[in-house]
Amino acid sequence: MTLSEEDYIKAIYHLGKGENTTVSTNAVAEQMETKPSSVTDMVKKLSDKGVANYKPYKGVSLTEYGKKIALSLVRKHRLWEVFLVEKLNFSWDEVHEVAEQLEHIKSEKLIDQLDKHLGFPQVDPHGDPIPSKKGEFKKTIKKLLNEVPVGTSGICVGVKDSSPPFLKFLDKNKIALGDTILVHDKEEFDGSFDIKIKESTIHISNQIATNLYLKITE
Amino acid sequence: MTLSEEDYIKAIYHLGKGENTTVSTNAVAEQMETKPSSVTDMVKKLSDKGVANYKPYKGVSLTEYGKKIALSLVRKHRLWEVFLVEKLNFSWDEVHEVAEQLEHIKSEKLIDQLDKHLGFPQVDPHGDPIPSKKGEFKKTIKKLLNEVPVGTSGICVGVKDSSPPFLKFLDKNKIALGDTILVHDKEEFDGSFDIKIKESTIHISNQIATNLYLKITE
DNA sequence: ACAAATATTTAGATTTGTCTAAATATTATT
DNA sequence: AATAATATTTAGACAAATCTAAATATTTGT
Numbered sequence: 001m002t003l004s005e006e007d008y009i010k011a012i013y014h015l016g017k018g019e020n021t022t023v024s025t026n027a028v029a030e031q032m033e034t035k036p037s038s039v040t041d042m043v044k045k046l047s048d049k050g051v052a053n054y055k056p057y058k059g060v061s062l063t064e065y066g067k068k069i070a071l072s073l074v075r076k077h078r079l080w081e082v083f084l085v086e087k088l089n090f091s092w093d094e095v096h097e098v099a100e101q102l103e104h105i106k107s108e109k110l111i112d113q114l115d116k117h118l119g120f121p122q123v124d125p126h127g128d129p130i131p132s133k134k135g136e137f138k139k140t141i142k143k144l145l146n147e148v149p150v151g152t153s154g155i156c157v158g159v160k161d162s163s164p165p166f167l168k169f170l171d172k173n174k175i176a177l178g179d180t181i182l183v184h185d186k187e188e189f190d191g192s193f194d195i196k197i198k199e200s201t202i203h204i205s206n207q208i209a210t211n212l213y214l215k216i217t218e
Numbered sequence: 219m220t221l222s223e224e225d226y227i228k229a230i231y232h233l234g235k236g237e238n239t240t241v242s243t244n245a246v247a248e249q250m251e252t253k254p255s256s257v258t259d260m261v262k263k264l265s266d267k268g269v270a271n272y273k274p275y276k277g278v279s280l281t282e283y284g285k286k287i288a289l290s291l292v293r294k295h296r297l298w299e300v301f302l303v304e305k306l307n308f309s310w311d312e313v314h315e316v317a318e319q320l321e322h323i324k325s326e327k328l329i330d331q332l333d334k335h336l337g338f339p340q341v342d343p344h345g346d347p348i349p350s351k352k353g354e355f356k357k358t359i360k361k362l363l364n365e366v367p368v369g370t371s372g373i374c375v376g377v378k379d380s381s382p383p384f385l386k387f388l389d390k391n392k393i394a395l396g397d398t399i400l401v402h403d404k405e406e407f408d409g410s411f412d413i414k415i416k417e418s419t420i421h422i423s424n425q426i427a428t429n430l431y432l433k434i435t436e
Numbered sequence: 437a438c439a440a441a442t443a444t445t446t447a448g449a450t451t452t453g454t455c456t457a458a459a460t461a462t463t464a465t466t
Numbered sequence: 467a468a469t470a471a472t473a474t475t476t477a478g479a480c481a482a483a484t485c486t487a488a489a490t491a492t493t494t495g496t
Contacts, residue, residue: 004483025444038484040445045482057444057491088331098325105323107316113306222453243474256454258475263452275461275474443492450485455478462473 001051003104006073007032008042009051012062013070020067022059071135077103078124078131079114085125085178086118092125092178125178127155127215138217145183146191146209153182154214161211173202181214219269221322224291225250226260227269230280231288238285240277289353295321296342296349297332303343303396304336310343310396343396345373345433356435363401364409364427371400372432379429391420399432 001009011031015023025043029036047054051066062070080102084090090098112133115121122138123129129137142157156179159166170176175197182196191206219227229249233241243261247254265272269284280288298320302308308316330351333339340356341347347355360375374397377384388394393415400414409424 002482026442034483035485036444037446037486041483084328087335088328090327090331094327098323098328101323101325102320105316105319107319109308109312110302110306110316113308117305220452244472252453253455254474255456255476259453437496439495441492441494444490446489447487448485449487450483452482452484453480454482455480457477457479459476460474462471464471465469466467 001069004042005046005049005051006069006104008039008046009062009066009070010073012043012052012060013067013074016061020061020064022053022061024059028060068135071131071137073103075131075133075135076105076111078128079111079118079121081124081126082118082121082130083114092176095125122217123155123215125155127157129217140215140217142213142215144210145181145193145195145212145214146206148183148214148216150183150186152214152216153180154216155179156181156212157215158213159211160213166208166211169208173204174198175212181212183214219287222260223264223267223269224287224322226257226264227280227284227288228291230261230270230278231285231292234279238279238282240271240279242277246278286353289349289355291321293349293351293353294323294329296346297329297336297339299342299344300336300339300348301332304339310394313343341373341433341435343373345375347435358433358435360431360433362428363399363411363413363422363430363432364424366401366432366434368401368404370432370434371398372434373397374399374430375433376431377429378431384426384429387426391422392416393430399430401432 008028011028012023015021015027015031025036025039028039028043032039043052043054043060046052046066047060050063051069052060052062054060077099080099081095084095084098085092115133121130123140127140129140131137143154144160148154156175156177158177159170175181179197183193184196184201185194187193191209193204193206193209194201195204226246229246230241233239233245233249243254243257246257246261250257261270261272261278264270264284265278268281269287270278270280272278295317298317299313302313302316303310333351339348341358345358347358349355361372362378366372374393374395376395377388393399397415401411402414402419403412405411409427411422411424411427412419413422
């Protein structure tokens with residue numbers, strides 16, 4: 001597969017939300033920041049190669065073979081993201097662009113060994129699951145911290161309230177996007193929580209808990 | 219720079235042995251495994267871009283700017299090779315192809331952090347020097363083990379005698395290409411040596427010493 | 437159901453990097 | 467120094483991936 005073909009495969013995969021959903025030419029064009037006519041050309045080629053199913057005017061979906069390629073790209077992308085954050089001190093929001101390049105490197109041994117080097121991580125720095133070599137992975141969902149059962153751990157992926165005071169609070173308490181948070185205990189009386197974050201346990205009010213999104217594995 | 223342009227720059231650099239030597243169209247074509255006419259086209263373009271000096275029928279050399287790009291590619295290539303060997307258990311002879319791909323990844327932060335992650339290595343697994351960010355590096359030369367002064371350390375890069383008995387000897391004594399060897403002591407009487415390899419010191423005869431090539435920093 | 441709006445495809449052009457074959461320049465030989 | 471051998475360039479073609487503009491199909495609104 002060429003670089004460009006791989007990018008189209010990933011776009012179709014993501015637009016189809018990981019299912020073998022049919023997506024429109026225009027949707028792919030928008031995602032790829034290209035023109036619909038270019039998409040038509042490319043999906044014809046992908047179809048000829050057995051990677052996609054294309055029906056003129058009806059849209060395009062990935063074949064099983066195409067899905068496998070997409071999953072392998074997602075796996076590579078997310079493993080590299082973990083590498084960049086864990087080993088090279090990249091932050092949460094700096095990894096995407098570089099991972100977009102690294103995901104195209106072709107070497108099975110490289111990815112197997114990288115996986116091992118990183119300790120076989122299950123999720124990337126954004127909390128998204130990393131497919132196994134065979135293409136299997138766990139689904140994840142986004143929930144407010146106060147909605148997850150005690151004992152669950154997840155990755156902090158967003159805030160509901162993005163006002164300066166709240167963001168300042170998070171900063172002061174060293175809570176950042178990408179951090180792994182374990183919901184340790186809940187106080188029924190006032191709905192406050194004990195959470196473990198980076199080896200230390202802190203106490204947060206219910207109001208804080210209802211404004212923090214976690215990504216958790218179901 | 220595109221992938222292809224970068225490959226040509228590296229080829230011109232290597233054929234010119236790192237100096238701003240003028241190299242012939244045919245030489246570049248052979249190195250790149252392409253046709254001379256393709257080289258002509260490309261060096262014209264590189265010339266237009268200020269990367270190379272091209273005089274029809276006279277050959278091509280890199281400009282200072284082109285040399286900078288070449289050194290940055292060499293730096294990236296060799297750092298990735300160290301990474302593959304040190305962190306991902308690749309062996310000496312498996313790294314080249316993957317590093318050829320990785321060297322094209324564009325991210326200054328990535329390379330700076332990789333350098334740091336690896337402990338700022340000075341040479342790659344083949345004993346070749348890694349240029350600094352500014353493009354400076356130490357020259358290295360290949361010498362037979364018996365020709366280097368006591369106290370020198372270098373990387374084992376080849377054998378003069380490649381007969382099965384000799385290779386078997388190396389194997390038995392756990393001496394492999396890519397290993398760092400310190401010449402610890404020399405016995406004047408019979409020209410034998412004590413060498414340190416991977417934390418253990420062993421004794422080798424003069425005959426062995428005259429058949430092992432080391433790459434050392436001058 | 438029909439016209440208007442939107443989506444998609446086709447046709448033809450463009451850029452990049454490559455190739456082959458022919459033309460031209462350089463170098464080597466006698 | 468003239469010719470033969472070799473090296474290099476030019477001209478023209480091709481494939482991949484893209485684009486614009488025009489043509490065609492589908493969907494939507496009344």
